[in-house]
Structure formats: structure tokens, C-alpha cells
Amino acid sequence: MxxxxxxxxxxxxxxxxxxxxxxxxxxxxxxxxxxxxxxxxxxxxxxxxxxxxxxxxxxxxxxxxxxxxxxGESPRMSTYTITRKGKGMSIERYKEYSFSALAYNFINRDMDPMIVDLLPKDAPPELVTHKGQEFNYVLEGKVTVLFGDHKFVLNEGDSIYFDPKVPHGQMAEYGFARFLTIINE
Known part of the structure; x- marks a missing residue:
């Protein structure tokens, strides 16, 4: 497995x-x-x-x-948490999409910052929705953001802030891409 x-x-x-x-x-x-x-x-x-x-x-x-x-673990920190480089809680969603949660150990957090790594894939991503607000900032490569009927290509240094109740998804454009996402639910 x-x-x-x-x-x-x-x-x-x-x-x-x-x-x-x-x-x-x-x-x-x-x-x-x-x-x-x-x-x-x-x-x-x-x-x-x-x-x-x-x-x-x-x-x-x-x-x-x-x-x-x-x-399977409960967050433990209530006033601050530090996540060292490369030490976030890593989750591989599927072969082309993995993320590293950066504040997973903070109790009652209002935001979830994550570094997302994307590999190119042939098909568009499955679009998702959730509550709150979302922010994506491209750290490396090009990220295509599908948002409702729109398609945006973001380069390094570009960002998007949006209402995630609108169906959305991200995919790498032309090779590996990495972005910071902050989700506030």
C-alpha cells in the first residue's frame, strides 16, 4: 500500500x-x-x-x-507554535498534490497556513468548496487557479484572495510549483 x-x-x-x-x-x-x-x-x-x-x-x-x-494527535500549543523548515505536518492528498501544515500544533487556530507542492498533471483538479476565506501566494513556479468559471495563471510572487464557497482548485502550470495557502474557516 x-x-x-x-x-x-x-x-x-x-x-x-x-x-x-x-x-x-x-x-x-x-x-x-x-x-x-x-x-x-x-x-x-x-x-x-x-x-x-x-x-x-x-x-x-x-x-x-x-x-x-x-x-491522530491533538494540537498542544496555546500561545505560539514554531514550525521549523521542512518540519510541518506533511499530507499527500494525491500523487500531484501534497501539503505541509504549518500551524497544526496550535490550539483553536483561526487560520491554517500550509505550503502546497504541485506536480503537473494531465487532467484539471477536482474543484472543492469550503467555508471561510482563502489566500494563495505563489512561492515557486506557475500555479493555475480554477475559480468558478475563471482560470487564472499566477507566477512567483503573485497572490489571490478569494471566497472558497465558489468551486476552486489549483494545478501546476509547466512543471513543479509551490504556494503558500492560508485558509480561514
Whole structure:
């Protein structure tokens, strides 16, 4: 089993276990986060990769920090946290998209800063939605941002701030790309 598949299975198991402890039915949780029970069950059984928006939604409904679902650990720091270069909590969403959470250890954070690494892929990314606001700043390469009916190509030093309730996704343009994203939910 490759690393990414194992991570999805671990996150799915944590979600299922917490949902059962909280005595929330799959149908109830699915409805709260705006999914059909069938789609939700596929995520919980690790039949589909779990979008970060679903992880955030589940965490909000179950009253836990997303870090608990992603890592199995609770954040510990309440006044500050330092993340050294290359030491963020790394998550590989799929082969062409991985991120490193930079504030995962801070309790009750309002923002989630992450470094996202993108490899080129043939197909456009699956578009996602979530609550809050999002900021992306390109650190390296070119990033294509699909936002609703729009397509923006951002170069190093470019940024975009947007309402993530609009379906969106990012992909590398012409090679490896890296960007900083800050999500406020």
C-alpha cells in the first residue's frame, strides 16, 4: 500500500471512529456537511480520497480540530507554535498534490497556513468548496487557479484572495510549483 493510500485509510478510520463515539449516524454527518450519504460513506470507507474541505467539515460537525483527523494527535500549543523548515505536518492528498501544515500544533487556530507542492498533471483538479476565506501566494513556479468559471495563471510572487464557497482548485502550470495557502474557516 503506498503512502497516500495509507494516509487516506488512516484519516477515514479516525473519522469513522470519532463519528461512532459521538453517536452521529453517517446520514446525519453527511447531511451536515452537504454530501449524500452514499458519497460520505465512500470517504469514510476510504474508497475515495477525502478532500480537505470534507475533513474540515467533519471536524467542525464533530467539534474537533482537523489536526486530530489528519494526524491522530491533538494540537498542544496555546500561545505560539514554531514550525521549523521542512518540519510541518506533511499530507499527500494525491500523487500531484501534497501539503505541509504549518500551524497544526496550535490550539483553536483561526487560520491554517500550509505550503502546497504541485506536480503537473494531465487532467484539471477536482474543484472543492469550503467555508471561510482563502489566500494563495505563489512561492515557486506557475500555479493555475480554477475559480468558478475563471482560470487564472499566477507566477512567483503573485497572490489571490478569494471566497472558497465558489468551486476552486489549483494545478501546476509547466512543471513543479509551490504556494503558500492560508485558509480561514
Amino acid at each position: 503506498d503512502r497516500q493510500v495509507a494516509q487516506v485509510a488512516q484519516v477515514a478510520e479516525r473519522i469513522k471512529e470519532l463519528r461512532e463515539i459521538m453517536e452521529v449516524s453517517p446520514a446525519e454527518l453527511a447531511g451536515e456537511i452537504g454530501l449524500s450519504e452514499e458519497e460520505y460513506t465512500k470517504y469514510e470507507n476510504a474508497q475515495l480520497d477525502i478532500p480537505i474541505s470534507v475533513i474540515y467539515g467533519v471536524a467542525a460537525v464533530l467539534g474537533v480540530d482537523p489536526t486530530v483527523l489528519l494526524s
